[in-house]
Amino acid sequence: MAVVVWIVEGTWHACVDAARAHAPADTDIVLLHVTPADVPGAAHGAFAGLLGRGHPERDPGTRLEQLAASSARELLQTAADRLGRACTRVERTGRVEREVVAASEGSDLLILARDGDRTHLGPHSLGPASRFVVDHAPCPVLLVWPEPPPGLPTLPPHP
Amino acid sequence: MALLVLVLAGAIVRPFGWPEAVVAVPAAVLVVVTGAIPFDAALDEVEHLAPVVGFLAAVLVLAQLCDDDGLFRACGAWMARTAAGRPRRLLAQVFVAASAITAVLSLDATVVLLTPVVFATAARLGARPKPHVYACTHLSNTASLLLPVSNLTNLLAFTASGLSFTRFAALMALPWAAAIAVEYLVFRRFFATDLDAGAQTADVGEPPPLPRFALVTVGCTLAGFVLTSAVGVDPAWAALAGALTLAVRALIRRRTTPRALLGAASVPFLAFVLALGIVVRAVVDNGLDEALGHLIPAGTGLPELLAVAALAAVLANVINNLPAVLVLLPLTAPSGPGAVLAVLLGVNIGPNLTYAGSLATLLWRRIVHAHDGEVELREFTRLGVYAVPASLGAAVLALWASLSVIGGG
Numbered sequence: 001m002a003v004v005v006w007i008v009e010g011t012w013h014a015c016v017d018a019a020r021a022h023a024p025a026d027t028d029i030v031l032l033h034v035t036p037a038d039v040p041g042a043a044h045g046a047f048a049g050l051l052g053r054g055h056p057e058r059d060p061g062t063r064l065e066q067l068a069a070s071s072a073r074e075l076l077q078t079a080a081d082r083l084g085r086a087c088t089r090v091e092r093t094g095r096v097e098r099e100v101v102a103a104s105e106g107s108d109l110l111i112l113a114r115d116g117d118r119t120h121l122g123p124h125s126l127g128p129a130s131r132f133v134v135d136h137a138p139c140p141v142l143l144v145w146p147e148p149p150p151g152l153p154t155l156p157p158h159p
Numbered sequence: 160m161a162l163l164v165l166v167l168a169g170a171i172v173r174p175f176g177w178p179e180a181v182v183a184v185p186a187a188v189l190v191v192v193t194g195a196i197p198f199d200a201a202l203d204e205v206e207h208l209a210p211v212v213g214f215l216a217a218v219l220v221l222a223q224l225c226d227d228d229g230l231f232r233a234c235g236a237w238m239a240r241t242a243a244g245r246p247r248r249l250l251a252q253v254f255v256a257a258s259a260i261t262a263v264l265s266l267d268a269t270v271v272l273l274t275p276v277v278f279a280t281a282a283r284l285g286a287r288p289k290p291h292v293y294a295c296t297h298l299s300n301t302a303s304l305l306l307p308v309s310n311l312t313n314l315l316a317f318t319a320s321g322l323s324f325t326r327f328a329a330l331m332a333l334p335w336a337a338a339i340a341v342e343y344l345v346f347r348r349f350f351a352t353d354l355d356a357g358a359q360t361a362d363v364g365e366p367p368p369l370p371r372f373a374l375v376t377v378g379c380t381l382a383g384f385v386l387t388s389a390v391g392v393d394p395a396w397a398a399l400a401g402a403l404t405l406a407v408r409a410l411i412r413r414r415t416t417p418r419a420l421l422g423a424a425s426v427p428f429l430a431f432v433l434a435l436g437i438v439v440r441a442v443v444d445n446g447l448d449e450a451l452g453h454l455i456p457a458g459t460g461l462p463e464l465l466a467v468a469a470l471a472a473v474l475a476n477v478i479n480n481l482p483a484v485l486v487l488l489p490l491t492a493p494s495g496p497g498a499v500l501a502v503l504l505g506v507n508i509g510p511n512l513t514y515a516g517s518l519a520t521l522l523w524r525r526i527v528h529a530h531d532g533e534v535e536l537r538e539f540t541r542l543g544v545y546a547v548p549a550s551l552g553a554a555v556l557a558l559w560a561s562l563s564v565i566g567g568g
Contacts, residue, residue, distance in 0.1 A: 009287045010246070010356030039278070039292050042514055042539065046270045046296040049516020051167075051479045052179040052431040053267065055422075063275040064292070071282035115356050127352035146357070 002028045002107045011113035011146040018144045029087040034099040040064040097132035111142045120154040178427035183434035196441035208436045211314045216424040217398035222268035223423035224405035228373040235276040236366045246286040246354045257298040262305040269299040286358035290350035305335040312484040319488045320499040324388035334554035341550040439485040459497030471505025479517040480506035512543040
């Protein structure tokens, strides 16, 4: 059995805790982090927009790519420490939601956290990326609240 | 016209990794030799642009020396400490830092030097970096309205407008603040999901020492801008003095080399600006002024200012804001400083619509980088579609109000 845990900045603690609580001891756990390619891309673009500057070695996008790689490594290390058991770490770069769907193909469970408006129960508690992943996941999904969920009174009124 | 296209294409494509000047300078020589522009007019253009280019070089060196002195590192540490693990607060800090740095040390400093620091800060806090990095790219344009030194386009317009340094800043202060405020509101809404995700308080450790000398020098340079313009001296001298002060200190302390200073001044870029100026002048003199002339409304009422700013934004998005401002300045200068400043609002805020500054650059990047990690065009454009018209509209309204209160004379 293989469980993929999607590690995202800000909400990953709950996913690791869910893996500890729900994944049987003999499970292969994969900690997955995806670096959005468009963040360094935006810096590349901003530099390209500075017409005539030359100096491609000063392109901040390249620096961002290096920084992103090392921060992803550190985040996965911290997550692995919190998990406290053997696991595989996977780093990917690209369009986040698509990479997560691709990485979870063939696994037995994908664990992810809600990342939208978490003050109410309801569809807005999923942001665009996690919405896409939940809608397109090719495997069972465990969707957790990063914090204790809001209470039932936050349900929309019955029509 | 074909030469101008060639020069711009050379700057965007950069064949064989050549500096942009390699195509631009021969093109400028060619327009003079073939008589497309009389020698005197070319000389006039060079005389006109030379102080601008000197000013630009001084500011580029100043920013690089501030970075060598640790100013941007200190800025990152300040953001990490005061953000207290709250992404929304970090976004506010990034807005403050990027607006101040763009205004004082120019947009190059924000793009090249601040963006990596902001990314590293967000990563250290475990915050999602996208809103903060995008804020740097947007503000490098929007926040470059305030001072003549903030953007090369401003420097070009500043000399054409006949305004003093302080009057320029006084007229642009309100549009600058209005445009940034609108951007901030758009960002908070657009990136609500990423900002709600949370972050941790950083284990900040010992904060790096504050580069007091660099800060004081930059402060004195700003005061020098005000002083020189009050007594009628070119404020470029104040920038030169500031850059020299830091350069001499860094040389004595062996923190930099003459070679590194020359690299920071970016001589090929300066040559490119001069050459582009001559080629554009030739194109404008040979008929573009008549072609575009009747598109540009005369007068400085609110509708005219809006039309000029919109036209400038469109032109900046099609080619790039540098040639756009060179084309539009001679056509709008007769209408007075109000129209020139409206051009600036358009060419400075407009490029946020296309993430690479212009459609031309963007198309080329799409061809080259079709398969590697490029910006998701739809998202960035959606952000631009929300931010650009709103901030441009607010800025033009603010400019109109400033012109009514302070007056353009």
